[in-house]
Amino acid sequence: MNNTIGKLPFILVSPTEGIDPALAENISEAVGDFFGYPVKVSPLLQNIDFAFNSDRNQYNSTIILASLADLAPERCLKILAITDKDLFIPILTHVYGEAQLNGIACIVSINRLNTDLQLSKKKVFERIIKESIHELGHTFNLRHCKDHSCIMHYCRSLDDVDLKSNQYCRYCEVLLSDAIISLSRDPIS
């Protein structure tokens, strides 16, 4: 009998330098429970200084995503990078994360999710997980959802993040399962 366990597609959680390994582990557990895929933690890209923009004093997330995609190991289905650096895309002042729509890589920044020192660790972790599942949703080709409680709702502020649930709405749930089914028909190499 072939051992197929090591050959299953997996999601990779990739912490950049400065991210607490315990946080990366907790994120990987939550993501694995949510999507039902095996999850590995491995720092694919520790240093993201190449994406630093000195005019903005922020990191260009689109550039980071391209590098992550280039580094994807065999059988890696999706990459979720986690950073404590402040991210931007040129048209916005900042982003909590970015993803390649229907692609392999996404990234979440915890930089603006834990700015209030009064907040419990649990609350901050909830935000990180919501944003992680949101960005991974984009890699499964999900777009923004009008439903304010859906995890695919676009959030302009932390209030929006806190208001939305940690689940996809029924509509997005169907889109996600369709995407997962079509991936399983399409063996990745």
Ligand SMILES: [Zn+2]
């Ligand atoms: Zn989004």
Ligand SMILES: [Zn+2]
């Ligand atoms: Zn939705």
